[in-house]
Every structure is written in C-alpha cells, then in structure tokens.
Amino acid sequence: MNLKNQLVKKSDYLWELPTHVKKGMKVPAQVYASKKILEEIGGDKSLEQLTNVAMLPGITKASIVMPDVHEGYGFPIGGIAATSWPDGGISPGGIGYDINCGVRLLASHLKREDLLRRGEDLAKALYAQVPSGVGKGGNILLSEKELDEVLRRGVQWALEKGYAVPEDIAKIESQGQLDNSDPQFVSEYAKRRGIDQLGTIGSGNHFVEVSYIDEIYDEEIAASFGLKLGQLTVLIHTGSRGLGHQVASDYMKVMVASMGKYGISVPDRELACVPFNSQEGQEYFKAMAAAANYAWCNRQVITWEIRNAWEEFFKGKNTQLDLVYDVAHNIAKLEDHVVNGEKKKLIVHRKGSTRSFGPGHPEVTDCYKQTGQPVIIPGSMGTASYVMAGTAHAMEESFGSTCHGAGRRMSRRAAQRAVNIHELEKELAGRNIFVRAGSRSGVSEEAPIAYKDIDEVIEVVHQAGIAKKVARLRPMAVIKG
Amino acid sequence: MEYLPHIADIRMKIQGSTQEELFRAGMEGIGRILKTSVFESVAKADQIQQFSLESVDITALLVEFLNEVLMYSHTQKAVFFKLEIGYIDEHKLTAKIFGVRVEDFDDDIKAVTYHEADVIINESGIFETIIVLDI
Numbered sequence: 001m002n003l004k005n006q007l008v009k010k011s012d013y014l015w016e017l018p019t020h021v022k023k024g025m026k027v028p029a030q031v032y033a034s035k036k037i038l039e040e041i042g043g044d045k046s047l048e049q050l051t052n053v054a055m056l057p058g059i060t061k062a063s064i065v066m067p068d069v070h071e072g073y074g075f076p077i078g079g080i081a082a083t084s085w086p087d088g089g090i091s092p093g094g095i096g097y098d099i100n101c102g103v104r105l106l107a108s109h110l111k112r113e114d115l116l117r118r119g120e121d122l123a124k125a126l127y128a129q130v131p132s133g134v135g136k137g138g139n140i141l142l143s144e145k146e147l148d149e150v151l152r153r154g155v156q157w158a159l160e161k162g163y164a165v166p167e168d169i170a171k172i173e174s175q176g177q178l179d180n181s182d183p184q185f186v187s188e189y190a191k192r193r194g195i196d197q198l199g200t201i202g203s204g205n206h207f208v209e210v211s212y213i214d215e216i217y218d219e220e221i222a223a224s225f226g227l228k229l230g231q232l233t234v235l236i237h238t239g240s241r242g243l244g245h246q247v248a249s250d251y252m253k254v255m256v257a258s259m260g261k262y263g264i265s266v267p268d269r270e271l272a273c274v275p276f277n278s279q280e281g282q283e284y285f286k287a288m289a290a291a292a293n294y295a296w297c298n299r300q301v302i303t304w305e306i307r308n309a310w311e312e313f314f315k316g317k318n319t320q321l322d323l324v325y326d327v328a329h330n331i332a333k334l335e336d337h338v339v340n341g342e343k344k345k346l347i348v349h350r351k352g353s354t355r356s357f358g359p360g361h362p363e364v365t366d367c368y369k370q371t372g373q374p375v376i377i378p379g380s381m382g383t384a385s386y387v388m389a390g391t392a393h394a395m396e397e398s399f400g401s402t403c404h405g406a407g408r409r410m411s412r413r414a415a416q417r418a419v420n421i422h423e424l425e426k427e428l429a430g431r432n433i434f435v436r437a438g439s440r441s442g443v444s445e446e447a448p449i450a451y452k453d454i455d456e457v458i459e460v461v462h463q464a465g466i467a468k469k470v471a472r473l474r475p476m477a478v479i480k481g
Numbered sequence: 482m483e484y485l486p487h488i489a490d491i492r493m494k495i496q497g498s499t500q501e502e503l504f505r506a507g508m509e510g511i512g513r514i515l516k517t518s519v520f521e522s523v524a525k526a527d528q529i530q531q532f533s534l535e536s537v538d539i540t541a542l543l544v545e546f547l548n549e550v551l552m553y554s555h556t557q558k559a560v561f562f563k564l565e566i567g568y569i570d571e572h573k574l575t576a577k578i579f580g581v582r583v584e585d586f587d588d589d590i591k592a593v594t595y596h597e598a599d600v601i602i603n604e605s606g607i608f609e610t611i612i613v614l615d616i
Contacts, residue, residue: 044488071488073596073613097591097615134586135555192556203589204616242555245591249548256541256595269541269595408489412616441588 003047004038007031013464014397016062017051024267025054030062032398034460037067040409040452044071046078052267053081057275058088060346061339064398066353067460068407068452072096074270077352077408080401085334085345089264089273090281092255092288094349096330097248099288100295101206101239103354103376103404104172104326105387106303107225108232108310109318112212115232115476116432119210122313123436123477126208129309130302132481133438134203135242137196140301147195151183154293155300163297163304170365172326173355173373174333176296178289185287186243187250194243194294199301203438203481205446206238208306209378211385211473221371221389221470225324233473234310234321235385236302237378239330240295247291251284276347285332292331299326324387325374329354329404335363337399348399356402356467358392375467379406379454381435381446381480382428385473386458393465402467403458406451415450416441437480446480482506491590491614492597496607500539501566503600503608507547508578510612511593512560515586519560526579528559533575540600540610542574547593547612550578558582591615 003022007015010030015038017029029050033041041047046069053063053075060082069078074093083089115122131138142150149157155176158164169175183191201208213231216222227233240247255272258280259265266272274280303323311319332349339346357364358372368374372390379385383406394400410418421440424447428435437443461467485492493510497503513520530553536542550561561580568575597611 073490073594073615077489134589135558136585189552189556193552246552246555249552249592252592252595253536253541253545253548257537260537269598272595411486411488412491413484414486439587 003051004042013460017047022051025051027054027059028062029054030064032065032460032464032466033067034456036456037452037460041069046071046076049074049076050079052271053079055267056081056083056089056091056271056273057264058083060084060344066403067457068403068405070408072351074268075351078403079351080353080399081349082337082346082399085347086277087275088347090276090285090332090347091271091273091349092248092251092284093270093272094351095288095332096351097245098239098330099244099248100292100328101330102295102299102326102328103378104236104299104303105324105374105376106234106306106321107227107324108234109320110232110314111230112232114314114317115210119432119477120434122210123434123479125309125313126306126477127436127479130201130208130305130479131199132201132479134481136200136481138199140198141196142198144191147191148183150198150297151186151290151293152181153177154296158297158300163301168300168323170367171323172296173328176300176326178292180286181289181293182286183290185283186247186290190243190246190250193246194241197241197243198298199305200241201238201302201481202241203442207381207478207480208302209235209475210477211235211475213471214474215472217469217471224368224371225374225387225470226322227324227387227471234306235376235378236299238298238302240291241298243294244291247287251287254280254284288332292328296326325376327354327376335400337395346399350401352404353401354404355400356390356394357400358390358395361395375402377403377405377458380448380451381478382433382448382475383454386469387471387473388467389470391465391468394467398466402461406454406457408450409452410450412445415447416444418449419444419447433475433478435478435480442480482510487613490616493612493614494609495612496609498607500569500608504543504546504566505564507543507612508550508561508564511547511551511590512562514588514590515554516560516583517587519562519581519583524562524581526563527582528557528580529577531577535573539571540598541595542572543600543610544593544595544598546574546576551590551593553578589616
C-alpha cells in the first residue's frame with residue numbers, strides 16, 4: 001500500500017490521508033509538508049506509523065505530523081495525537097522514552113564580536129563545566145528525599161537551592177512544574193538512574209550551543225523576547241536522562257500487560273495505551289509528570305552551570321544570561337481545545353513537536369501574552385536554528401503545536417559512513433563553528449547532512465500559520481556528549 | 482545477530498536455535514552497542530544479577546528481558562555478556578546474567594522497544610525477531 005500516493009492536498013502545506021485508506025483509522029492523518037519534504041517522507045515508515053496512530057482509542061480530529069517528521073519506533077517523530085478526556089487512551093509511546101526532552105534559549109547581553117576568535121576556547125570552557133556523555137553522572141548527588149522534591153516540584157526546587165533566579169520561572173512552559181506529579185509512582189530503579197544525573201546533557205542529539213542572531217523577521221516580537229541582531233545566545237537541548245527512560249520502559253510494560261483488560265488492541269505494541277482515567281493511566285500520568293519536572297530541573301541546573309562558565313569566561317563584561325523560554329517536545333498534557341466549534345478537554349500527546357500557543361492564551365506567561373509563546377526550533381549542528389512565536393491559527397489547526405527541529409533524513413550509521421570527521425570539523429571551523437564532543441562518532445551522526453533542510457521545515461510551519469518566524473540563530477560553539 | 486538500517490534508531494535482527502539462544506543474541510546485541518571491547522576478550526564477570534519475569538507472550542518476554550538487562554547495565558554501569566536461563570516458557574523466565582563493570586559506554590540505548598518485535602520460527606526452524614532500540 002503506497003500511502004503517499006493517497007495523500008489529499010488540503011492546502012499548499014497541509015496534506016491528508018482519509019480514514020478509508022486503512023482499516024481501523026478513526027480519524028484522518030494529516031501531514032504538514034512542502035512538496036520537497038513530502039518526497040523525503042515517502043522513503044520511510046512515517047506515514048504508516050501516522051495512520052496507526054489514527055487508530056488510538058479516543059483520538060480526536062486527526063493524527064498529525066509536522067514537516068520534521070521521520071520514522072520512529074511506533075509513533076512517528078514529529079507527531080501530535082489528542083485523545084478525549086477522561087477515558088481516551090494515554091500512551092507512553094506517544095511521549096517517548098526521553099520524557100520532556102526539550103529546548104531552552106538563553107539571551108546574553110553580549111554580541112557576536114565579543115566571541116570572535118574565542119569560540120573554541122568557550123566551547124572548551126563550557127565542556128569543562130557542563131557534564132556530558134553516555135550515562136554520565138553530574139556534580140550533584142541528590143539524597144533520595146531531595147530527588148523526590150525535584151520530581152514533585154521541578155524548577156521550584158532549583159530556585160530554592162540557588163540554581164535559578166526568580167525571573168526564570170515564568171519563562172518555562174508550565175513554570176517548570178507539573179502539579180500532578182507523584183514520585184511514589186516512579187520506580188526505585190528509575191530513581192537510582194536519576195540520582196546523579198541532574199545537570200547533565202547526556203549524548204545522542206543533545207547539546208549546548210552558543211549562537212548569534214543573524215536575522216530578525218519580526219522586530220516587535222523579537223524585542224518582546226529580548227532578542228536583537230548580533231546578540232549571543234545559548235541553546236540547551238536535553239531531557240529527563242536515565243530517569244525518564246526508565247519511567248517510560250516501566251510503564252510500557254504495564255500498558256502492554258493491561259490494555260487487554262480494557263478491550264484495547266493496537267496495530268503496534270509501542271502504541272500500547274490504557275484509558276486515561278484507569279488506575280494504570282493515572283499512575284503513568286503522575287510518573288510522567290515527575291520525569292517532566294526532573295527534565296525541567298535538569299535544564300535549569302545546566303543553565304546554572306552555563307551561567308557560571310559564562311561569567312568566568314567573559315569576566316569584566318555584562319555576563320547576565322536571561323532565560324527567553326523553555327519548551328518541552330516529548331510530553332502529554334491536559335489542554336482545552338475547540339474541535340468542530342465545541343470546547344473540549346483533551347489529552348494532547350506531543351512526540352517530537354512543540355507547543356505553539358498563540359497571543360492571549362491563558363497558559364502563556366504574562367510577558368508573552370501579547371506575542372504568543374516563544375517557540376524554539378534547533379537545527380542541526382552547523383545550520384541555523386529559529387525562534388518563532390505561537391499563533392492563534394495553531395490553536396485552531398494543530399492543537400496548538402508546531403515542529404520541533406529539522407528532522408533526520410539519514411540514519412546515524414549512514415551518517416557515520418558518509419561523513420569524514422576531519423573534513424567536517426575543518427569545514428565548520430572555517431565558518432567559525434567550534435565543536436567539542438566526547439566522541440567523534442557523536443559528531444558525525446549529528447552532521448548537517450543527516451538532517452533535513454531546517455529552512456524548508458521552518459518555511460512550512462510559518463506559511464501554514466502554525467508558528468511565526470521571529471529570529472534566526474547561527475552556531476558558533478557546540479558541545480555534545 | 483545483525484544490525485539493520487533505521488533512520489534514527491537501531492534495528493537489529495536476532496536469531497537463535499532455541500529461545501535461550503535468541504535471548505542471548507539480544508543481550509549481546511545490546512552489550513556490543515554499549516561497549517564493543519567487552520566482547521573482544523574473555524572477561525571475568527564481576528557483576529551477577531538474577532531475576533524472574535512474567536509477560537503476555539514470548540515476544541513481550543524477550544523485550545522486557547532485554548529492558549531488564551539494559552536497566553542493570555545503567556544502574557550497575559556494567560555490560561552483560563553471559564546468560565544462564567534457569568527456566569523459560571512462553572510467559573515466564575528466570576535468568577542469571579553475568580557482566581563486567583565499565584568506565585563508560587560507547588553509545589547510549591534509551592530503551593528496547595516493542596516496535597516490530599515478533600518472535601517467530603522461520604523456515605529453517607530458527608527463532609527470529611527484529612528488535613528496535615531507541616537511542
């Protein structure tokens with residue numbers, strides 16, 4: 001079955017697979033893409049996986065993927081699935097193993113010129129300060145009681161311990177704390193994995209990147225976000241580390257064992273789910289929230305580490321780093337959305353997609369109420385990243401969601417084979433981009449060639465009106481695990 | 482055991498003439514990603530874990546066994562290379578795994594997924610399945 005040939009054009013940037021293309025689909029499957037991106041999507045299992053998601057119990061309106069979509073391990077990456085509250089399905093696979101993987105952006109009071117010819121030194125300084133690498137622990141060893149506090153209170157814990165400033169809190173999605181968290185539903189093994197990993201990046205596609213703003217698309221919104229041309233910024237991309245991975249694995253097992261008793265069958269076990277209001281569903285939701293709080297706290301402690309390194313490195317200059325915003329892109333949340341003219345409470349799963357709430361939305365913090373929330377979209381190492389703003393149109397079309405990155409187009413192993421690491425480093429250095437990484441394979445896997453064209457992805461969501469371009473960032477120094 | 486292409490993660494095909502061999506192949510597939518060098522010389526185990534599992538079928542049992550091994554790898558900072566199965570049927574298993582502590586891992590594995598996993602007996606009478614690892 002060639003699903004790509006059955007896509008129906010809804011607009012220049014939105015395509016749809018109607019329910020009749022596959023038995024069991026409860027809603028259509030929608031794809032945000034340009035023609036160029038559609039060509040790439042056809043080469044993997046993204047569309048098949050998207051149509052499987054359309055079979056979830058309680059799924060509402062459509063299963064949706066963004067232009068950064070690629071094949072996942074059940075749910076496609078770049079997807080959104082909203083299920084009906086209170087008895088629609090909640091599926092750990094729709095959130096992923098890295099619960100609350102996300103991105104935060106810091107804005108400095110320095111300019112690109114302040115870093116010229118010093119990028120390599122800053123990369124070294126940050127690498128020394130921010131622990132990274134596979135399974136690496138950090139410099140903070142929590143007691144069991146403290147870990148429970150992190151899981152319960154997220155960034156509030158960090159604020160009390162001096163890892164945050166009060167101004168940070170409002171500039172984090174959900175203020176860095178989901179209230180429904182309950183650490184008693186996080187296993188001892190998950191806690192053991194999290195006890196020494198706070199303030200660590202990890203490996204894979206996670207990174208810290210120092211960039212500068214090379215293009216402003218909307219002066220007014222950029223000013224509201226505290227962004228201006230030439231300004232140095234810092235991006236942080238990581239999540240809930242081993243603790244989140246273990247929570248997801250623990251509850252996948254529960255879902256696989258339990259869904260039969262609720263009469264649920266799914267075309268792929270990674271879509272395993274139970275009713276949200278079931279005991280298993282509630283316990284997962286509370287454990288997921290605990291892991292999400294850990295992830296926000298992790299990015300906050302990394303922020304503290306970066307602030308320390310920054311102050312030392314740029315001694316004598318204005319070294320303040322202001323948090324612009326922090327967004328989650330692997331999470332499920334209870335949200336109100338209007339579907340067919342009716343306001344509904346939904347369980348919104350975002351698996352590699354970013355919340356994009358528009359102006360005036362009650363959940364958008366006061367300082368961004370006029371503009372819509374900042375949406376931060378990292379590109380690949382060596383290419384641009386973007387700052388966008390949430391829109392009212394996203395609320396109408398995509399459950400207030402947009403893309404989360406460039407999206408892979410080449411496997412990690414293919415990238416390792418295709419990339420000559422010395423040439424890549426030389427080429428990046430020639431463009432004043434310095435990379436400091438724990439492993440050479442980690443660098444080649446994340447080479448720009450392994451990703452889609454970020455500019456094309458951004459243009460799709462901008463033209464489709466589900467996020468608005470505000471500013472473009474160019475990398476100068478990258479640290480990776 | 483062989484690694485197959487996947488756009489973002491790792492897909493591996495594992496085979497075994499018995500269920501025990503299949504489980505052993507999966508454990509080795511994970512171990513080699515975490516630390517290849519462990520399998521390049523004969524190591525003396527300094528980590529031993531014993532556990533029992535129950536699941537809905539043999540496929541889920543395999544995935545959950547591999548996740549258990551992965552969890553011990555992360556919590557003990559160890560790579561497991563030897564498996565002794567005390568009991569196994571379609572739904573239950575008791576196992577003892579032997580491994581060595583390592584300084585660090587070559588690559589990370591977030592989880593062993595159920596995606597595409599389906600234990601079958603192929604035309605040659607060999608147990609076989611695909612396993613996709615989230616990395």
